[in-house]
Amino acid sequence: MSTVKSTQVVVVGAGPGGYAAAFMAADLGLNVTLVDPEENPGGVCLYRGCIPSKALLHVAKLLTEAEEAKSWGVTFSKPKINLKKLRARKDQIVADLTGGTGNLMRQRKIDHIRGMGKLTGSSNLAVTTVEGEEISLDFEYAILATGSRPTRIPSLSLDSPRVLDSTSALELEDVPGSLLVIGGGYIGLELGSVYSRLGSKVTVVEMTPGLLPGADRDLVAVLKKRLDEEFESILLNTTVTALKEQKNGIKVTFKSADGDSSSRLFHKVLISVGRRPNSEDIGLENTKITLTDRGFVEVDGQRLTAEPNIFAIGDIAGEPMLAHKATHEGRLAAEVIAGKKAVFEPEAIPAVVFTDPEIAWCGLTQAEAKERKLEVESVRFPWAASGRALTFGRTDGLTKMIVDKKTQRVLGVGIVGVGAGELIGEAVLAIEMGAVAGDIGLSIHAHPTLSETMMEAADLFEGTATHYYRPRRR
16 A cells, blocks of 8 residues: 655656755755755766766876876876775765765755655555555646666667666776777767777777767867877777677677678777666656657646656656756756746757866857858867966967857857866856857956966957967958
8 A cells, every 4th residue: 555645746856956956945945855866866867977986087187197197297196996996985985975965865854765756646656665555646737857877779788787877987996907988979989098098999880971970160179188198099980789798708899881791809899879867767657748759758948748747857858968957947946836927948058068178068059050041150269379278288278269250149169178167167158148249358367377368269250369379350
């Protein structure tokens, strides 16, 4: 027999979107129940994604800087890597963060049910707790935030500890002598970078003509030049047709664009070909909620589904599948439930690839502007002209700005270089506020900093950049 409970708002899933929605709803005075199997809020991002991967990428950065110090006349002994201690540090970071979200949840007096929920209708959720208890939860409103999971390729399905996905790769059980990364997207390149710096010979295979499909080619070119030196090889326009486990590794069969086949042996293989929304097995068939052909829940500008009291946010509500996008959607959904007038219509959602160098962009890319037949001008400020970049020997960066020729509004910004993810925030603010290039150029930036590259890129539009010559616009 089920225990019967009721709540004003139930949030299903406690990732960055779910717990942000629950916290906002509670702050607005609503009675909130959060359903998630983990002990504390955090979801994939905190437990098995963004946070642990960035912790490992920090270690990769330290190893890179130690090696590059040689050019400055500073020599360290060869680093010794204690994997056990490295894993413990990573896990402690996760524990600290999720412990913090747990405290915030309890301070807000949110009812946390550890379990999995399934809709039985438009006002009831059947929850099976981690202890096996059955709970029937009646609700006035629901926010679905069930996230996503790694995409699997049936033809490459192989039950072997040598075949990793983005979750198991973060466990860092060992450092394989050779690693094949299937997929040249941001997750594959980030994890490939970690393993490469730790000592693996990394090969990346990507079926399209370039890494990071969808990202600006000018930015990707800078990253690829460095990765060509970092990785063992990068195979583009190439697919993997078979995986076969052998005694000493995984035999991988490749097929090139011209149809030629070849095979190589790798100690381990990481499959990282994207993520898919967790929209199955949550009871949507018991409601009027509809899905797109890619499995995303269809929502309106307020993140409302076809049911007038059920919202969907985050990865299940469509791309971009990013934690910060989910957070803002979750907060907005809570505001709508509380009776506030709100709609999700951002001009710029930043995307960051935490490789070395980092790539970050927001707003329109040059290709997207062309597709929309917009009259734009793109300007590029090379970091070779940045005093700050020169001081630490990383002049391989680039700041690119897409400007509307007629209105001079900044429509998009792309940055590749050390710390690009920290710099992109200024660009997001500029685009959201409708800034013109002159606004950024007239804003005094501290010297010497990398943020000056934003100012100089804006000045380039007028042909008045101090540290890079370009004929002035007439």
